[in-house]
Amino acid sequence: MTLTEDQLIQIRRHLHQIPELALHETQTHAYLKEVIASFSQVYLTVHEDSRLPTALLVRVAGSRPQRTIGYRTDIDALPVSEPADHAVRSQHPGVMHACGHDIHMSVALGILSYFATHQPLDNLVFFFQPAEESESGGKRAYDLGLFTGDYRVDEFYGLHDNPDLPTGTIGCRNGTLFAGTTEVNLTVHGKSGHAAFPHEATDAVVIAAALILQLQTIISRDIDPTRCGVITFGKVTAGTIRNVIAGEARLEGTIRGLTQEMLLRIRQRVQEVANGVAATYNATIDVDFNQGGYYPVENNPKLTQRFITYMQRAPQVAFQETRPAMTGEDFGYLLAQIPGTMFWLGVDSPGALHAATFVPHEAAIIAGVTAMTGFLEQRMQA
Known part of the structure; x- marks a missing residue:
């Protein structure tokens, strides 16, 4: 039938x-x-x-x-x-x-x-x-x-x-x-401290903000504009209270590209940018990628x-x-x-x-x- x-x-x-x-x-x-x-x-x-x-x-x-x-x-x-x-x-x-x-x-x-x-x-x-x-x-x-x-x-x-x-x-x-997709998680490890004494801490929120801005330049400045790529961070978490400098921040996002080659190129640049920002702010940034089966x-x-x-x-x-x-x-x-x-x-x-x-x-x-x-x-x- x-x-x-x-x-x-x-x-x-x-x-x-x-x-x-x-x-x-x-x-x-x-x-x-x-x-x-x-x-x-x-x-x-x-x-x-x-x-x-x-x-x-x-x-x-x-x-x-x-x-x-x-x-x-x-x-x-x-x-x-x-x-x-x-x-x-x-x-x-x-x-x-x-x-x-x-x-x-x-x-x-x-x-x-x-x-x-x-x-x-x-x-x-x-x-x-x-x-x-x-x-x-x-x-x-x-x-x-x-x-x-x-x-x-x-x-x-x-x-x-x-x-x-x-x-x-x-x-x-x-x-x-x-497009293919890759999950990306970045964890910023700084040093917490009193809001009144920022010089004694390593502010993970400031580092995370700088990191997000720098990562967006990968698409606008590292990728051929005739080829497509996306980096989006949909979740950012840090801190516990307004008058304590956060010692850790976490960014959760997604990378998208129309070819596997493009995805791998973006991933490489994310890692390089994270290394550079970590060195600039005297912090540590862990980067974790998970593509699974989500190829283009x-x-x-x-x-x-x-x-x-x-x-x-x-x-x-x-x-x-x-x-x-x-x-x-x-x-x-x-x-x-x-x-x-x-x-x-x-x-x-x-x-x-x-x-x-x-x-x-x-x-x-x-x-x-x-x-x-x-x-x-x-x-x-x-």
Whole structure:
């Protein structure tokens, strides 16, 4: 049975009501298995791994396989409280599918249901991935060897919904679609003291202020202005009371770049600037970077051009070429290991991704299923 649009919408609404955070997607995992069990099992093999228990792999056996094509969807949610006036609302307080992974899963189930009854030429592997929003689920799966043996993937595809594109529109570009991200934490170690005697202390607040200003010059003065990079510090903590000079300050931020080379260059300069500021103020500054699996999403040129050409020519598809975005996605790690393509699916939401006001249009689901099943069938003829 191929899931109908009404069935896909009901699936999406159920998933929307049971959002779960990274590596805790047990209810979601169980529901996905229940839906998949309702499909014809003639061509399907379902695989789980106790080392990543909320992940799910589903293999569809091809009739004349030349390759194995992977399709990935993320399944986790965000720690966002959903407004009470939403028609379909999370039943898990403080957790919401504010990034649209319920849409992603519904599209994947629609595609899988089609190929469960229309045997593909090539083998297909559907990867229902936990922990995209945090904890680097894609990297965990790859490093655990989930994509080996019968589940080895030759090329990978996946989507992300886009609140700014018209409902059902497919958006893509060759090269980088999403930036890579690296968390950066800097801890300034000075010397606390009385506010009235600054000469006897080493003021971590002053050092942190100087450090933030100097780090911003990396983007404006060290990076080619025709290439993109971002350094943002969203959290700064220091001190306990107004009349005590703080001996320690902590800065927590994010670095973003459209290529891995750019990220590494920015990281190098952050370390160098921190060393210089520490020497200037006679302090110590610890720098900690954590990229995990959040590499830039760099689309494979050959596969992506084939994807774009199909979407441009398909009469049932509305296609737009899109610009790079500075948002992060851990599908970038998988694309650094396995060639493939990520694309946008327009959902025309009034609210942005990760916002409590994010409300995607459900008509996008069937549009995504139609576009991707058509592309996969055409791809398997090549």
